Structures are given as structure tokens and as C-alpha cells.
Amino acid sequence: xxxxxxxxxxxxxxxxxxxxxxxxxxxxxxxxxxxxxxxxxxxxxxxxxxxxxxxxxxxxxxxxxxxxxxxxxxxxxxxxxxxxxxxxxxxxxxxxxxxxxxxxxxxxxxxxxxxxxxxxxxxxxxxxxxxxxxxxxxxxxxxxxxxxxxxxxxxxxxxxxxxxxxxxxxxxxxxxxxxxxxxxxxxxxxxxxxxxxxxxxxxxxxxxxxxxxxxxxxxxxxxxxxxxxxxxxxxxxxxxxxxxxxxxxxxxxxxxxxxxxxxxxxxxxxxxxxxxxxxxx
Numbered sequence: 001x002x003x004x005x006x007x008x009x010x011x012x013x014x015x016x017x018x019x020x021x022x023x024x025x026x027x028x029x030x031x032x033x034x035x036x037x038x039x040x041x042x043x044x045x046x047x048x049x050x051x052x053x054x055x056x057x058x059x060x061x062x063x064x065x066x067x068x069x070x071x072x073x074x075x076x077x078x079x080x081x082x083x084x085x086x087x088x089x090x091x092x093x094x095x096x097x098x099x100x101x102x103x104x105x106x107x108x109x110x111x112x113x114x115x116x117x118x119x120x121x122x123x124x125x126x127x128x129x130x131x132x133x134x135x136x137x138x139x140x141x142x143x144x145x146x147x148x149x150x151x152x153x154x155x156x157x158x159x160x161x162x163x164x165x166x167x168x169x170x171x172x173x174x175x176x177x178x179x180x181x182x183x184x185x186x187x188x189x190x191x192x193x194x195x196x197x198x199x200x201x202x203x204x205x206x207x208x209x210x211x212x213x214x215x216x217x218x219x220x221x222x223x224x225x226x227x228x229x230x231x232x233x234x235x236x237x238x239x240x241x242x243x244x245x246x247x248x249x250x251x252x253x254x255x256x257x258x259x260x261x262x263x264x265x266x267x268x269x270x271x272x273x274x275x276x277x278x279x280x281x
Contacts, residue, residue: 193252
């Protein structure tokens, strides 16, 4: 169950009083001091942890607003366990039941916490993937900011690992993993490290040949010579102008794929010329 509202059995518009009432009922039911004879004691303790976490977030207006805005998974990417439970008063609620303060014991159980990794995502354009980019990332609820360097040639879905930039614990700081999402571009297609575009030519240009200007993802222009009698779907190559390989540094190629543009209608003179051409072929 990955929803704090469901964990507490409340709807998303619940008031603070409704949140507290539901939490008290569930905390009393699942408190470890009441599970001695429960054959499902382990499951009850896990449930107790979940409702404590849900209450810590939903009872805090700032945390709740952020949770509602980004959703469960993204919230956990941004907030550590320490952030989630910071400034939440459980002792006063437990004392109402006559229980002692067992919160810290329950979550650490006398053991050093494991290193905890953080996960984030960064969106970049096709051009930024071609050139490389930088992104400022806000972590753990905005308390920590880092600059991410994204290498040229990175592929969509690649995860970058930043050692020692995760959550801190008694065992040290974990790692940060950032998934890179590359937006598609209406003008370019990536095939491995090659780039493809459609190069549209008129029938006369295809028959007689011509020169065409093509624009690369970085905005630079190159002149491409289209040979006479070029067939549709022919690939014209500009060597070494594709994506760089982020590991080897070698580059792919840039391909312009020939597409014919046919006229919507022929003038009388054009029809006459095509008929003459047909007779000679």
C-alpha cells in the first residue's frame, strides 16, 4: 500500500482532527505493547511503522502539501526518514495510552541503520543530450542542493550514480541515483549514436541533384549535396556528426533520409514537360 491516506483509512480531504482520530485508533490497535499474543506480531509492527510514517507526513501541513503535489514515490525520493519524522510529537500521543516512548527503539532496533540511497529524475532536451548539460537538484525537501553534470551523448533512461550523495545514517551516506529522461524532438531521431532526419526534395531536385542546408541539434548548419537521380529513402551521411559515445568518445553519424515532395496539382506546362519526359524514357 503506497498511499498515506489509505494507510490511515481516510480520504484526501480529511481534516487534521480526522487524521489525528484515525491515527490514534490505529496506533492503539497496532502498538507493539499490545501484540504479545498476536501470531501476526511482525506484520502488526510493520503496520505500526506505516501508520506512524503516514501520520508524520499528513499531520504536518507543509509535508502534506508537498506529498499531495508530487505523489508517494517522488516524495520518498526527496525526503529521508529523518526528514519525515522531524518535529513529529509521538510521545504525547503514546502517553495518552499509558505507553512509554518506544518510537526510536522500534525503528532502529538497536542496530546501525544501513546506508540509504536517494533516487531522483532529471528531464533534458534532445539538444542537451547531444551537447551535455547541468541541472541543479533539490534534495530532501529542499534542505540540500547539488549540481548534476550530465555528459554529452547520454541516452534516455540512463541512471547516473553520485557516490556519497544519498541520505546520511550512522553507517555513512548512501548514493544518489538520477534517472535522465530525454525528451523527443520533432526534427531529429536517435538510432543508437546516429541521428536521422527527413530531407524533403522536389521531383526536379531528385532528378537533377541539388545542395541542401541541414541543421544539426546544436544549431550549426551543414551543406549536403544531393546527387542526381536520388531514390526515396536514400540515406545521405555526414560522418562523425552524431552523438558522442559517453564511454569511448567516438561519435555516430548524421543521416538525412530522402523523402519526395509531390505537387498537389500540375500546371498545364508541367504536365506537358512530364509527358515529354515519359515519351523519352
